[in-house]
Structures are given as structure tokens and as C-alpha cells.
Amino acid sequence: MNTRIKELRARYNLTQEELAKKVGVRRETIVFLEKGKYNPSLKLAHDVAKVLETTIEELFIFDDD
Amino acid sequence: MKFRKDRDILRLSSGALLLIIACGIMLGFTPDYSYFGIGFALLLMGIVAIVAIVVAAITPEEYLIQDERSAKVEEKAGYHAFCSLLLMMALLQAIGCIWGLNFNFKDVVPDLFIVGIWSWIMLRWYYNRRGDAR
Numbered sequence: 001m002n003t004r005i006k007e008l009r010a011r012y013n014l015t016q017e018e019l020a021k022k023v024g025v026r027r028e029t030i031v032f033l034e035k036g037k038y039n040p041s042l043k044l045a046h047d048v049a050k051v052l053e054t055t056i057e058e059l060f061i062f063d064d065d
Numbered sequence: 066m067k068f069r070k071d072r073d074i075l076r077l078s079s080g081a082l083l084l085i086i087a088c089g090i091m092l093g094f095t096p097d098y099s100y101f102g103i104g105f106a107l108l109l110m111g112i113v114a115i116v117a118i119v120v121a122a123i124t125p126e127e128y129l130i131q132d133e134r135s136a137k138v139e140e141k142a143g144y145h146a147f148c149s150l151l152l153m154m155a156l157l158q159a160i161g162c163i164w165g166l167n168f169n170f171k172d173v174v175p176d177l178f179i180v181g182i183w184s185w186i187m188l189r190w191y192y193n194r195r196g197d198a199r
Contacts, residue, residue, distance in 0.1 A: 037197075
């Protein structure tokens, strides 16, 4: 699984810490999400997508897509 | 190093201080040391609590947030630590039966406790590093 979190975060000039604060998780969780090493819950995926003004489908890219 | 002074830290610190004061009263006002055991236990609890509070107060707040990932990691580590403890007990029982050792579980409870705590700590560290995406 790949994500576009890093790219979109840079577009909105957000640091990992700021994004983590906005969605109410630890910075480590954002690091793991960006590396594609963590499967978030639907709620967290939705929250991150909302902060980055995108959709879940655009944010998370699965290898079989 | 920033020392946080929020309400939770202050509340817990006053609780720990109360424990130490209670210990002082117990040990100071009972000349025959009849409450020595309880007093000593309270003192120890107070000291451990103060050390834990100091560690929590100097840890940045973001590391203390219990988010879904940390909750998942702890749950998984706890489950696997419990499984390893059960496996260890089953192995000990089997060894005791095969070699005919007169085995008493009461004698190994402290060792099992240490194995359980260590498994949990190590597994938590491992799952925290590894991530869970396949």
C-alpha cells in the first residue's frame, strides 16, 4: 500500500506533527502511514483525507489498483 | 527539558505525597513498629509513584496520546505475551510430567511473572517498530 499523504501534506505546508495534532494521533502514526506500514481505521483514513481535502481513494493507493 | 505541570500531574503528585505522609505517620507515631510492613509498602509505593510521575511529566505530551495505533500495538502485544506465558506453563508442566519432577507452580510464579512482563515489553517494542501493513 502506498499513500499520497506526504505529497499532499507538503502542498498544504503541514508538518507531520501538525497533521497528527489535527487528526488526534501521535506523530509516529503519521510516519507509519506515510511509509505505508500501517493500515488505518476507516475513521482515521477519513479524518486524514478531510484535513488534506481529498478522498480516501485518492489518498491510499493499493498495489492491485 | 520541559516539566509539565498540568492538572493530572499535580493530582497524581499530591496522591504520591499523601502516601509518603501516611507512611511517615504510621512509622513515626507507632513506637513499637507494629505497622512497619504497611508503612514500608506505602513508602515504596509513594517513591515509585513519584518516579513514574516525574517520567510522565518530562515526556512530551504527544507521546502520551493513546491513539488507535498504540492501542492496537498494546492489545496485540498483550495477547501474544499471554499466549507465550500459557505456552511456557504448558512446557513446564510437560517437562515435569515427562521427567517425573515434583513440580509446584507456586515456586515458579515470580519467574513466570517476569517472563510475562518481559514478553509484553519486548513485543510492544517490536510491534511498535514493525507496523502492521501487509
